[in-house]
Amino acid sequence: MKLHLSTPPNRLIKADIEITGSKSESNRSLLLRALYPNISIKNLSNSDDAKVMEMGLQTRKGTVDIHHAGTAMRFLTGYFASQAGTDVTLTGSQRMTERPVKVLVEALRRLGSDIEYEKNEGYPPIRIKGKKLNERRVSLPADISSQYISSLLLIAPSLENGLELELVGKITSVPYIKMTLGLLSEIGAVNSFKGNVIKVEPKTMVRPTVLTVESDWSSASYFYSILALCEIGSEIKLSAYKKNSLQGDSVLADIYEDFGVQTSFSDTHILLKKIGNHQQKELQYDLANAPDIAQTIAATCFGLGVGCHLTGLHTLKIKETDRLEALHTELGKMGANISVTDKTLTLMPSSTLKKDVAIDTYNDHRMAMAFAPLALKTSLYINDAEVVSKSYPDFWKDLQFLQLAVREAE
Ligand SMILES: O=C(O)C1=C[C@@H](OP(=O)(O)O)[C@@H](O)[C@H](O)C1
Numbered sequence: 001m002k003l004h005l006s007t008p009p010n011r012l013i014k015a016d017i018e019i020t021g022s023k024s025e026s027n028r029s030l031l032l033r034a035l036y037p038n039i040s041i042k043n044l045s046n047s048d049d050a051k052v053m054e055m056g057l058q059t060r061k062g063t064v065d066i067h068h069a070g071t072a073m074r075f076l077t078g079y080f081a082s083q084a085g086t087d088v089t090l091t092g093s094q095r096m097t098e099r100p101v102k103v104l105v106e107a108l109r110r111l112g113s114d115i116e117y118e119k120n121e122g123y124p125p126i127r128i129k130g131k132k133l134n135e136r137r138v139s140l141p142a143d144i145s146s147q148y149i150s151s152l153l154l155i156a157p158s159l160e161n162g163l164e165l166e167l168v169g170k171i172t173s174v175p176y177i178k179m180t181l182g183l184l185s186e187i188g189a190v191n192s193f194k195g196n197v198i199k200v201e202p203k204t205m206v207r208p209t210v211l212t213v214e215s216d217w218s219s220a221s222y223f224y225s226i227l228a229l230c231e232i233g234s235e236i237k238l239s240a241y242k243k244n245s246l247q248g249d250s251v252l253a254d255i256y257e258d259f260g261v262q263t264s265f266s267d268t269h270i271l272l273k274k275i276g277n278h279q280q281k282e283l284q285y286d287l288a289n290a291p292d293i294a295q296t297i298a299a300t301c302f303g304l305g306v307g308c309h310l311t312g313l314h315t316l317k318i319k320e321t322d323r324l325e326a327l328h329t330e331l332g333k334m335g336a337n338i339s340v341t342d343k344t345l346t347l348m349p350s351s352t353l354k355k356d357v358a359i360d361t362y363n364d365h366r367m368a369m370a371f372a373p374l375a376l377k378t379s380l381y382i383n384d385a386e387v388v389s390k391s392y393p394d395f396w397k398d399l400q401f402l403q404l405a406v407r408e409a410e
């Protein structure tokens with residue numbers, strides 16, 4: 001599906017939008033519920049990634065295809081490895097077979113797991129024969145993806161001796177590890193994270209517990225971007241969010257103050273208000289703790305003609321696509337003066353925004369959603385716009401509440 005987005009005549013926006021549950025919290029909660037049936041979940045994400053996770057967790061034998069879902073791939077690897085009697089081949093989209101799992105597989109093997117690569121060493125598809133794991137200690141590199149660590153932590157309380165992880169190297173995407181530990185605490189699983197050591201104690205039973213998934217902060221980023229690009233006085237109410245979030249992307253509330261967007265929190269929602277314009281000429285952010293909002297911020301800066309220097313982007317090359325290359329190409333097509341390395345992105349201030357460029361999305365939901373707000377500045381096409389369903393299936397429907405003119409192009 002190719003969409004055409006045109007600039008609305010009025011850039012003063014008022015809207016009230018309910019966003020689906022966080023896919024990260026959902027996929028963790030689903031796994032914990034599979035281990036401890038006393039758990040129930042509220043506000044589960046309606047994303048493709050949560051659906052494939054739910055489907056995967058019901059499988060004991062045969063092939064599980066998790067499509068593009070990185071968390072499902074990594075979390076199910078740990079889950080299947082620890083479930084005696086399962087025999088599953090875990091695979092995904094073409095891109096998933098290029099996203100590494102070696103660090104996780106090796107750590108699980110050291111804990112006693114039986115996992116084999118079916119094609120390329122270090123990458124899915126993998127065949128997992130579940131076994132009871134009772135080793136307690138393992139060390140693993142922490143600088144490639146936090147999902148490997150979360151995968152081990154999620155099964156940790158269900159293991160006879162719990163787990164003690166020694167994290168080697170600079171720890172990346174730390175808030176996602178803390179999210180996992182936060183959820184373990186919610187179900188009463190004792191854990192600690194000191195220096196580079198994480199300990200989780202075993203837990204055989206969980207009392208009836210409701211895990212309420214907060215709405216997705218990465219999805220909220222597109223509305224922050226929209227407000228940054230529209231007129232002072234605009235406001236958007238988003239639910240259901242809370243101040244003490246488990247999601248690291250809630251740092252958006254601080255970052256977008258630089259763009260004149262103010263966030264106020266209530267019990268159930270956040271109210272975003274455009275109260276001023278950006279001040280600085282060049283903005284700098286280290287996004288090692290919030291990699292999923294890099295595309296949004298780069299597109300916002302481009303739309304405003306502001307320069308930015310983004311660092312801590314070393315994980316972007318192994319996500320749904322090589323996001324650094326994708327941003328370089330697509331922002332470049334729109335007229336940006338942009339350069340990237342394998343961990344940084346630099347955008348020069350500029351005011352050129354070409355009209356009616358067709359943005360390629362590379363099977364990456366965030367490419368589609370990050371570019372959409374640019375419609376407030378110029379008309380553009382989004383190719384394969386259905387990719388948004390990976391995390392936010394209602395994205396295009398919700399954009400209509402903002403009177404953004406979205407129509408199918410062909
Ligand atoms: O644990 C999670 O839910 C996630 C961790 C992050 O991945 P990395 O740790 O690979 O950066 C993030 O990019 C991804 O969207 C979700």
Ligand SMILES: C=C(OP(=O)(O)O)C(=O)O
Binds near residue numbers: 068069070071292
């Ligand atoms: C990187 C992402 O997802 P995953 O790694 O779970 O595929 C994302 O949603 O931006």
